[in-house]
Amino acid sequence: MIIKQREMPKHIKTLQCIARRMPDFHPKKPLVAEELYKQIAGYQGEKSSDYYISYLEPAPLVLYNIRLRNGDFHFQIDTILIFNKAIFILEVKNLAGIIEIRSSYDQVLKTTNDQTSAQKSFHTQVKLQKEHLERWVRRNFNMKMPIIPLIIMSNPRSILKAESPELLGNVHPASSIPFAIYHELDKLPSKKHSSKHIMALAELMAASQEELEVDWFERFDFNLKTLLTGMSCPSCEQFAIVQSSMKWSCKNCSLSGFQIVESAIEEAFLLMGEGIRSKELRRFLGGLSAQKMNRIARKAKLYKTGLTKGTKYHCKILGSVEIIEAE
Structure with a gap:
């Protein structure tokens, strides 16, 4: 059951609007176009992975693109799946090219068209998401439940490499989402929470959602008045x-x-x-x-x-x- 639908975030809609109203001669137009491409690619990658979640049986409670507050800061998770035995975090990556996961310096390298760039560590990201969500559930719902993070590669054309097999333990293609989740659920003890209990948790998460606000004018250093x-x-x-x-x-x-x-x-x-x-x-x-x-x-x-x-x-x-x- 979907508790929070996936919708295009407000900050992407705003960036689309900016790109549409930028004159062709605007000096920041290439930078805006590049950022919009990245944002849309990420959103489309998340959407494409949602299809495989529909195969899960019994169906979990699903929250897409959730952003919650922990004290003075926020954390964002692409997809949360709540079963009666565990909570799954899905961090979706829509990256093309050769993706190399390294343990040294906790780094990911992406190579496309012979150009290599460093990316934020996937494992560090989901580790922090797990810690934030554990703290949020404990503080707001007083419940103990296993939280299992999965890294989902949504681009079927990406080539994945790693320094060791262990680094790929929780990394899966989008098509393997059901199998990866069933495998993790089978390893857990039989303790279950009631449907009423997990529904209350999911509804509280949805009600606590806070939209990300991005000041694109400050980010790219230009004025609204320069738009059409x-x-x-x-x-x-x-x-x-x-x-x-x-x-x-x-x-x-x-x-x-x-x-x-x-x-x-x-x-x-x-x-x-x-x-x-x-x-x-x-x-x-x-x-x-x-x-x-x-x-x-x-x-x-x-x-x-x-x-x-x-x-x-x-x-x-x-x-x-x-x-x-x-x-």
């Missing part, structure tokens, strides 16, 4: 939108409808966060008038706080904050 404004087509991604009254359509692919506006508004909140000033949102959407912005906001079911020049738009209800209709 206006509405792009959610289908063909071209800035070819024409508008008549309250109707929008794309000249390039003929897509039409209010979904074009909703897509642009979603991009605005990804790039600028909650509470966007009316003037900033109107500029981002292509220089709309205040009157037209008001009509769009009502149709898009946005929430407003403040009056006149102090008006801000929100995509979420702000708890106890009073929602005021601005003129």
Whole structure:
């Protein structure tokens, strides 16, 4: 049973939006494109491994892409599988080329096109994840349960090497996920936790999820104002939108409808966060008038706080904050 679905993380959606709105001449465009490629490859690798989890019987409780807080810091795990005898951590690697795992200096080397680069140690990463999750479960749920980390290689074209066979003990191709898990479960004692107990743990994890926030503008040292404004087509991604009254359509692919506006508004909140000033949102959407912005906001079911020049738009209800209709 899937307790937390795998969805594209917000920070990747934001980076996609940045890449789409970067002019071709932007000096940071190659760096953004390279980072986006890495992020998408990682996400696709995680998704491709999910298929093999569906073969597990009895089915575990599944949490995809979970990020939890331990005190002052966070830890993230690609996939958590909770059985009544154990918890499995799956750290998914979607790497092409020759992957060499070394015990010396606790390092992984990746070679593609005769270029070798150092990667973070897979084993150190899952060891830390295990320690963090053990501490989190102990602190928040007061339960003792074996936690077994597995390193999953999701790219079937990668060639894996290691200094010793022991370094590959918990490293498996994605297609072997069911067999690796059955093998580990068979080695465990027969002690089991109740279905009610493990469900409560899984639901607490899902409720404790905290989304990763990445300031890409700070990371790449550029300004939001250097990006293209206006509405792009959610289908063909071209800035070819024409508008008549309250109707929008794309000249390039003929897509039409209010979904074009909703897509642009979603991009605005990804790039600028909650509470966007009316003037900033109107500029981002292509220089709309205040009157037209008001009509769009009502149709898009946005929430407003403040009056006149102090008006801000929100995509979420702000708890106890009073929602005021601005003129």
